[in-house]
Structure formats: structure tokens, C-alpha cells
Amino acid sequence: MSTLGLIEYQDASTEVRAVYDDIMATRKSDWINNFWKAIAHDPALLKRTWQSVKEIMAPGALDPLTKELIYVAVSVTNSCHYCIASHTASAVKKGMTPAMFMELQAVVGMANETNKLVTGYQVEIDPQFGLPFAPRT
Amino acid sequence: MSTLGLIEYQDASTEVRAVYDDIMATRKSDWINNFWKAIAHDPALLKRTWQSVKEIMAPGALDPLTKELIYVAVSVTNSCHYCIASHTASAVKKGMTPAMFMELQAVVGMANETNKLVTGYQVEIDPQFGLPFAPRT
Amino acid sequence: MSTLGLIEYQDASTEVRAVYDDIMATRKSDWINNFWKAIAHDPALLKRTWQSVKEIMAPGALDPLTKELIYVAVSVTNSCHYCIASHTASAVKKGMTPAMFMELQAVVGMANETNKLVTGYQVEIDPQFGLPFAPRT
Amino acid sequence: MSTLGLIEYQDASTEVRAVYDDIMATRKSDWINNFWKAIAHDPALLKRTWQSVKEIMAPGALDPLTKELIYVAVSVTNSCHYCIASHTASAVKKGMTPAMFMELQAVVGMANETNKLVTGYQVEIDPQFGLPFAPRT
Amino acid sequence: MSTLGLIEYQDASTEVRAVYDDIMATRKSDWINNFWKAIAHDPALLKRTWQSVKEIMAPGALDPLTKELIYVAVSVTNSCHYCIASHTASAVKKGMTPAMFMELQAVVGMANETNKLVTGYQVEIDPQFGLPFAPRT
Amino acid sequence: MSTLGLIEYQDASTEVRAVYDDIMATRKSDWINNFWKAIAHDPALLKRTWQSVKEIMAPGALDPLTKELIYVAVSVTNSCHYCIASHTASAVKKGMTPAMFMELQAVVGMANETNKLVTGYQVEIDPQFGLPFAPRT
Numbered sequence: 001m002s003t004l005g006l007i008e009y010q011d012a013s014t015e016v017r018a019v020y021d022d023i024m025a026t027r028k029s030d031w032i033n034n035f036w037k038a039i040a041h042d043p044a045l046l047k048r049t050w051q052s053v054k055e056i057m058a059p060g061a062l063d064p065l066t067k068e069l070i071y072v073a074v075s076v077t078n079s080c081h082y083c084i085a086s087h088t089a090s091a092v093k094k095g096m097t098p099a100m101f102m103e104l105q106a107v108v109g110m111a112n113e114t115n116k117l118v119t120g121y122q123v124e125i126d127p128q129f130g131l132p133f134a135p136r137t
Numbered sequence: 138m139s140t141l142g143l144i145e146y147q148d149a150s151t152e153v154r155a156v157y158d159d160i161m162a163t164r165k166s167d168w169i170n171n172f173w174k175a176i177a178h179d180p181a182l183l184k185r186t187w188q189s190v191k192e193i194m195a196p197g198a199l200d201p202l203t204k205e206l207i208y209v210a211v212s213v214t215n216s217c218h219y220c221i222a223s224h225t226a227s228a229v230k231k232g233m234t235p236a237m238f239m240e241l242q243a244v245v246g247m248a249n250e251t252n253k254l255v256t257g258y259q260v261e262i263d264p265q266f267g268l269p270f271a272p273r274t
Numbered sequence: 275m276s277t278l279g280l281i282e283y284q285d286a287s288t289e290v291r292a293v294y295d296d297i298m299a300t301r302k303s304d305w306i307n308n309f310w311k312a313i314a315h316d317p318a319l320l321k322r323t324w325q326s327v328k329e330i331m332a333p334g335a336l337d338p339l340t341k342e343l344i345y346v347a348v349s350v351t352n353s354c355h356y357c358i359a360s361h362t363a364s365a366v367k368k369g370m371t372p373a374m375f376m377e378l379q380a381v382v383g384m385a386n387e388t389n390k391l392v393t394g395y396q397v398e399i400d401p402q403f404g405l406p407f408a409p410r411t
Numbered sequence: 412m413s414t415l416g417l418i419e420y421q422d423a424s425t426e427v428r429a430v431y432d433d434i435m436a437t438r439k440s441d442w443i444n445n446f447w448k449a450i451a452h453d454p455a456l457l458k459r460t461w462q463s464v465k466e467i468m469a470p471g472a473l474d475p476l477t478k479e480l481i482y483v484a485v486s487v488t489n490s491c492h493y494c495i496a497s498h499t500a501s502a503v504k505k506g507m508t509p510a511m512f513m514e515l516q517a518v519v520g521m522a523n524e525t526n527k528l529v530t531g532y533q534v535e536i537d538p539q540f541g542l543p544f545a546p547r548t
Numbered sequence: 549m550s551t552l553g554l555i556e557y558q559d560a561s562t563e564v565r566a567v568y569d570d571i572m573a574t575r576k577s578d579w580i581n582n583f584w585k586a587i588a589h590d591p592a593l594l595k596r597t598w599q600s601v602k603e604i605m606a607p608g609a610l611d612p613l614t615k616e617l618i619y620v621a622v623s624v625t626n627s628c629h630y631c632i633a634s635h636t637a638s639a640v641k642k643g644m645t646p647a648m649f650m651e652l653q654a655v656v657g658m659a660n661e662t663n664k665l666v667t668g669y670q671v672e673i674d675p676q677f678g679l680p681f682a683p684r685t
Numbered sequence: 686m687s688t689l690g691l692i693e694y695q696d697a698s699t700e701v702r703a704v705y706d707d708i709m710a711t712r713k714s715d716w717i718n719n720f721w722k723a724i725a726h727d728p729a730l731l732k733r734t735w736q737s738v739k740e741i742m743a744p745g746a747l748d749p750l751t752k753e754l755i756y757v758a759v760s761v762t763n764s765c766h767y768c769i770a771s772h773t774a775s776a777v778k779k780g781m782t783p784a785m786f787m788e789l790q791a792v793v794g795m796a797n798e799t800n801k802l803v804t805g806y807q808v809e810i811d812p813q814f815g816l817p818f819a820p821r822t
Contacts, residue, residue, distance in 0.1 A: 002260045003362060004372060004544060031265065035251070038258040042376040044466065045383075049251065052459055056243045061236035066203055067244050073207045074248035076668040077214040079353050079764050082255045083248070084670060085266040088688060092269040098689060099198035101270075102727040105668040106193045107204050109730075111211035111220070113661035114172070114186065118219045120624040120653040121175040122632060123139045128168070129222040132229040133238075133415060140636060141646060141818060179650040182657075185737060192729065213394040216490050216627050221396060225414060235415060239453040242394040246456075250387035257350040257379040259358060270689060276534045277773060278681060278783060305539065309525070312532040316787040318603065319794075323525065326596060330517045335510035340477055341518050344484045348522035351488040353764050356529045357522070359540040366543040373472035375544075380467045381478050385485035385494070388446070388460065392493045395449040397413045402442065403496040406503040407512075407552060487805040490627050495807060499551060509552060513590040516805040520593075524798035531761040531790040533769060550808045579813070583799070586806040597799065604791045609784035614751055615792050621755045622796035625762040630803045631796070633814040640817040647746035649818075654741045655752050659759035659768070662720070662734065666767045669723040671687045676716065677770040680777040681786075 006037035016040045019050050026054060033086060065094040073108050143174035153177045156187050163191060170223060202231040210245050280311035290314045293324050300328060307360060339368040347382050417448035427451045430461050437465060444497060476505040484519050554585035564588045567598050574602060581634060613642040621656050691722035701725045704735050711739060718771060750779040758793050 009020055009032065020032050040046050057067050068091035075083035088101070146157055146169065157169050177183045194204050205228035212220035225238070283294055283306065294306050314320045331341050342365035349357035362375070420431055420443065431443050451457045468478050479502035486494035499512070557568055557580065568580050588594045605615050616639035623631035636649070694705055694717065705717050725731045742752050753776035760768035773786070
């Protein structure tokens with residue numbers, strides 16, 4: 001019931017199918033979730049978004065599970081229910097245990113609380129925080 | 138210039154000093170940042186908040202650096218400038234390299250973008266996402 | 275299932291009916307959507323809100339379609355599902371094509387991403403941006 | 412004073428300079444604003460973000476000024492001060508008059524208000540809103 | 549340094565001065581804060597906003613101080629620094645003590661934390677909550 | 686259908702039951718709402734959160750109803766549907782009348798509007814607002 005409807009594999013153009021194929025191959029999965037089928041009406045957006053997600057979520061200085069945990073943290077803070085469902089599932093697939101899930105939520109909750117205490121008390125930034133990488137790089 | 142002013146160590150009650158001492162001991166640091174000095178007007182809040190932060194940020198199923206990265210991700214999503222400054226500094230202290238910082242920001246940016254694409258296209262949750270831990274626990 | 279229930283036309287006071295009539299006349303529509311029926315319990319709020327919406331969304335320096343696009347952009351950023359549904363429908367009624375819808379969502383997604391990159395990297399405002407209308411007025 | 416510092420043109424790698432050159436050529440401008448200089452530490456992010464912005468903000472079904480207005484609306488809703496300053500300046504450059512600026516802000520303010528009234532009154536989506544493009548496509 | 553500049557009393561039109569006079573008379577104050585001077589470029593917005601604020605913040609089923617506390621709570625949650633400063637000052641003028649300020653912030657912090665725990669754990673609404681006024685009205 | 690499922694009283698550990706019992710005793714209620722049953726998988730979080738909520742929401746410088754109104758205001762601003770439903774119900778239990786509900790929503794709506802007008806017009810904080818308690822403490 002997405003605004004423009006969902007484009008299923010069998011109804012997709014060659015260009016869109018190529019992205020769908022790459023998504024399934026990269027994720028070692030045999031289905032495409034609704035997000036991609038919803039934005040496939042805009043093939044440029046589909047390609048650009050998938051390309052960016054693929055690059056950004058690949059192993060690097062941070063491992064893929066840590067990246068998924070960060071994705072969930074943002075999605076919870078934004079109250080994006082779809083994203084919470086999809087990235088919680090992805091995180092589980094990449095190794096998140098129930099214990100890790102619970103610690104993640106505790107940090108997210110705490111961060112949201114202290115973010116607002118800082119703001120409500122109008123606390124000024126300590127000069128000591130400035131340029132944290134400076135002595136190291 | 139916080140709303141109620143900052144309570145410095147030398148002006149603090151015994152109760153508040155005990156929290157300050159524990160913060161510095163836990164962090165192996167010799168100073169207290171403004172956040173704690175601002176909320177110290179409410180000793181119950183100070184104690185409860187520090188106790189929660191201490192417990193939640195301790196090593197567990199997730200390591201302390203991962204928890205700091207999550208804290209930064211939430212703070213950026215909430216546009217809490219103080220919290221970004223303080224938790225970026227903490228993350229550096231716990232081992233975040235510039236490369237990790239950059240990957241963190243890329244994930245946060247991407248997550249904020251796709252959160253809104255999902256929402257704007259009114260995408261429905263795939264039934265496949267439900268109860269992600271079910272087959273495992 | 276709104277908190278106070280919905281006030282239908284036949285059950286409405288004369289004061290509320292007058293607003294409902296003006297909404298339908300202005301919109302060339304024969305029905306009232308739930309938002310107005312929900313807030314009609316507070317006739318002062320109903321009148322004030324409708325009066326403001328009517329004035330603000332009227333043609334001016336910006337045309338009504340552009341205003342609806344802006345309304346949708348805000349609603350997506352706020353994750354207000356009702357508002358996304360209602361203002362997407364209004365925008366279609368005022369001439370938004372699927373192509374315009376897709377470009378709108380792409381801009382909203384991009385803006386949400388760069389908003390957070392700027393914030394996470396703690397970028398300072400360039401002095402060149404200050405008082406953008408200054409040379410013109 | 413951005414977290415990693417700003418990379419000036421003279422200190423930039425060939426890869427980064429190529430993006431800076433394209434930004435200035437596309438915008439018919441002779442300077443680079445801080446956002447790009449801050450994220451240039453991550454050349455992949457710099458290139459991908461600039462490429463996306465360039466594509467998305469180009470004339471299409473929506474004209475460039477309308478896109479800037481949408482960008483400002485998102486930035487205000489997110490309280491991104493840097494983005495408000497930079498995109499307000501861009502919008503002025505693309506033709507936004509003070510009258511258009513004022514109507515934009517009025518719509519953004521109104522949308523933020525009604526978004527919350529809908530949410531606070533727990534209003535359910537009218538079935539009439541579903542699939543707004545259905546009769547057309 | 550507001551986008552369009554500030555309109556001072558001596559430079560204001562009769563229409564704008566009438567609003568300024570009513571603000572000062574209502575608030576028993578001899579100055580106008582920057583918010584009103586910034587939006588005075590749009591006299592319709594100035595008048596409508598002041599009229600709404602005046603009506604909404606007047607004593608009613610809730611007293612003016614409670615309303616200010618609610619205003620501060622929203623402003624903190626939205627990270628609106630200007631609004632936090634102005635409405636904290638207004639609340640103090642209407643009787644908020646430091647003890648009340650501290651309890652307000654504690655509630656705001658807690659609510660922001662539990663809002664996110666609920667969201668992150670994907671908790672469904674209990675049927676018992678539906679239509680809370682039903683048995684009473 | 687919460688991520689980890691709900692822990693019912695009969696399936697709960699002694700530790701969790703003790704919290705459930707205290708919730709019901711404190712609230713003079715004979716049931717536990719889903720939020721607590723969802724987070725009970727993390728007994729430390731359950732205990733800490735309940736303890737904090739109990740302390741913070743107790744009568745103090747602000748009465749319990751005022752605190753609930755503030756809780757609702759935050760929850761609406763965050764678009765937390767569960768929290769709006771649960772705290773609206775709590776507020777009714779503590780004495781919120783429909784008239785109070787409507788005034789609360791009007792203030793929340795207005796605050797969200799002016800928060801964004803201030804931000805969009807880039808209004809600077811008046812020096813007069815600084816340290817509002819200064820002359821009093």
C-alpha cells in the first residue's frame with residue numbers, strides 16, 4: 001500500500017531487475033523487501049540509494065554489525081517503524097544477540113535522555129572537547 | 138552559562154562530591170565536564186543519571202567503544218551539539234580513529250536519508266521482518 | 275478512534291458546521307477529513323486552525339502546489355503519517371504528478387542526510403551566508 | 412572548527428580538487444563552503460554526496476528554486492542551523508524573494524503545528540486518502 | 549542577525565506597533581523580544597501568531613504557569629535554543645521556582661528516554677488505553 | 686508483537702515479579718501494560734526505569750497531573766504513539782478533563798509552530814533572557 005505501489009520483480013524493467021539482483025546477491029537472500037520495491041518507480045533513486053547503502057555498510061574501519069547497530073539507533077531516534085523492523089532483522093542476521101539488542105536499546109534510551117537534559121539545562125560546550133583528534137593526527 | 142549555573146567541586150556538597158569523585162575515578166580523568174556540574178543542582182538526578190550512564194556504558198555484550206558510537210549517532214540525529222562534542226571526544230578516548238569517525242557519520246547520514254524515503258513513500262512493513270529472534274531463541 | 279472521538283456534521287453545533295461548510299466550499303469537496311472532526315471538540319482551535327491554514331495555503335508569492343510540497347516535506351521529516359497521507363492527497367489534487375512526487379522525496383531524503391552530516395562533522399556557518407537578502411533590500 | 416578540520420583547495424588531493432572544481436563550475440561560484448571542506452576527509456563521501464546533490468537539485472519535474480524551498484523546510488524542521496543558513500542563501504541566489512521566504516516560513520510553522528495536533532489527538536487516516544495516484548496511473 | 553533583520557518599534561508601521569503595544573500591555577513588560585521583531589516583516593503572521601499565543605496561553609482549564617512548563621518541554625524536545633531561553637524566562641516570571649525547573653527537566657529527560665525504549669522494543673499499544681475519556685463523558 | 690515478546694506475570698522471574706508488584710501497588714492497578722512486559726527481558730533496565738519513573742513522577746514541586754501533561758507534551762512532539770496512548774490514559778486517571786486535554790494540545794501545537802518560526806527566521810537569543818533565576822537565588 002505504498003504511495004506509488006510496489007514494483008515486483010516480474011514487472012520490473014531490466015534496469016530495476018539489475019539492482020534487485022545485486023541486492024539479493026549481496027545479501028545472499030532470495031527476496032526483496034518493500035522499501036526497494038517502493039522506490040523502484042524512480043530508478044535513479046533506486047540505483048543511487050542501493051549503491052550508497054552497499055558501499056557504506058560494507059566492512060571497513062567499522063564492521064557490518066556495528067554499522068547495523070548504528071542504523072537501528074538512528075531509526076529508533078527518528079521513530080521510523082519500518083526501518084526499526086528492517087534493520088533489527090538485518091542486525092540479527094549479522095550476529096546481534098538478544099543481549100546485544102538490549103544493550104543497544106539501553107544506550108539509545110540513555111542518550112535520548114541526556115541529550116534533552118543537556119539541552120534543557122542550556123549547558124555550554126566545554127573548551128576541552130574541541131578538536132578531539134588534534135593531539136593524535 | 139547554564140540555566141542554574143555550574144557547581145564547581147570546591148562549592149559542592151559531600152553528596153555531589155562523591156559523584157564527581159566517582160566520575161573522575163571511573164573515567165581516569167581529573168576534571169568534570171559541564172553537564173554534570175549543571176545538573177548537580179538536583180543531586181538525585183545527578184546520582185541517578187551517573188549511576189545509569191556508568192552501568193549502561195560499561196563493557197557487556199557490546200564493548201564501550203561501540204556504545205560511544207551509538208551515543209554519537211543518537212546525538213547527531215537529535216542535533217544535540219553539546220552531546221556530539223562530548224561523546225565524540227569520549228569515543229576518541231576509547232579508540233575511535235578518524236576512519237571510524239567518518240564511517241560512523243556516513244552510516245548516520247544514510248540512515249537519516251532512508252528513514253525519510255521509507256516514510257515519504259509510506260512503505261508498509263514486510264511480514265518477513267516480524268520477531269527477528271524467533272527462530273533462534 | 276481519535277482521543278475524543280470525531281464530530282460528524284449532523285452532530286455538530288452551528289459554529290462547527292460553519293467551519294465545516296467553509297472547508298468544503300474552499301476545497302470544492304463534499305466531505306470533511308478526520309483531522310477537523312477530531313479537533314472540533316475545541317471550536318476555538320478548529321476555527322483558528324482552519325482560518326490560518328486557509329490564509330497560509332492561499333495563492334501568494336508561492337503557488338498552492340508549492341505550498342503543499344513544502345507541507346509534505348515537513349510532514350515526512352516529522353514522521354507524521356496522517357499528515358503525509360492527507361497532504362500527499364492534497365498535492366495530487368493540486369497537480370502533483372508522480373514525477374514531482376518522486377523528486378520531492380529525493381530532495382527530502384537528501385536534505386535529511388546532509389543535515390546530519392553537517393551536524394555530525396560540527397561544521398561552522400560560513401560568514402558568507404549571513405543576511406542573504408542584504409544586497410537586495 | 413569542524414571535527415576533522417577543513418581541507419582548503421590548496422591542500423586538497425587531485426581527487427578532492429576535482430569535486431571542488433565541479434562544485435564551483437556547477438554553481439558558477441568562486442568559493443567552496445565549509446560543508447564540503449569538512450567532509451573532504453572522506454573523498455568517497457564527498458564525491459557521492461556532491462554527485463547526489465547535483466543530480467537531485469537539477470531542473471526536472473520540479474524547478475531548482477522549489478527544490479531549495481523544500482530543502483529549507485526540511486532543515487528548519489530538523490533545526491539544522493548550518494543548513495538553514497546555507498540553503499536560505501542558495502534559495503535567494505535562485506530567486507527567492509523576501510515575500511517567498513515569509514510564505515515558506517509560514518507554511519513550515521503551520522505544518523509543524525498541525526502535525527502535532529493530529530498526533531496528539533490520535534487521528535486515524537481517512538480511507539479516502541489511500542493511493543492518491545490510483546485513478547491517474 | 550535574523551534573516552530579514554529585526555524591526556524596532558520606532559521603525560514599525562502602525563499595524564505592527566499595535567501588536568507590539570498589545571504584547572507589552574498583556575505581558576506588563578516594556579520591551580519586545582527578538583522573535584516578534586523578526587517576524588514583523590510579515591504583519592499577517594505577526595498578528596495571527598500573537599493572537600493565537602495570547603488566547604492559548606491565557607488562564608483556562610490549565611493555569612498559565614502549567615502552560616509555560618509545557619511550552620518549555622516541547623522546546624527542549626525540539627532543541628529550540630531560543631525558545632528554551634525565552635520560555636524558561638517566561639516560566640520564571642510566572643512563578644517557576646528552581647525546584648520546579650529541575651522536576652520539569654527530569655520529566656522531560658525521562659519521557660524522552662522511555663519514548664525511545666518503547667519505540668526500539670516495538671511495543672504495541674495495550675487495548676486498555678483506547679478512548680480514555682469514554683467511561684467518563 | 687514486541688521484538689523480544691512480552692513477559693507475562695506467570696512467566697516472570699522473582700526479580701521481575703517484584704517490579705511488577707510494585708508497579709501495580711504504586712498505581713493501584715491490577716494489570717501491567719506492555720511497555721514493562723517488553724523491557725522485562727532486561728531486568729536491570731526494567732528495575733532502573735521503573736525506579737526512575739516512580740521517583741520522578743511522584744508529587745514534589747510539581748504535582749503528578751502536571752508531570753503527566755508534560756510527559757504527553759514530549760510524547761506528542763516525538764510522535765511516540767504508544768506513549769501518547771499510555772500517558773493520555775494516565776493523565777485522565779490523575780484528573781485530566783477533556784478541557785485540560787484540549788488546552789494541552791493547543792499549547793503543544795503552538796509551541797511546535799513557534800519553535801520552527803524562530804528557527805527558520807534564525808532569531809538570536811535576547812541577552813535579557815540569560816540566567817533567569819539570577820535575581821532570585
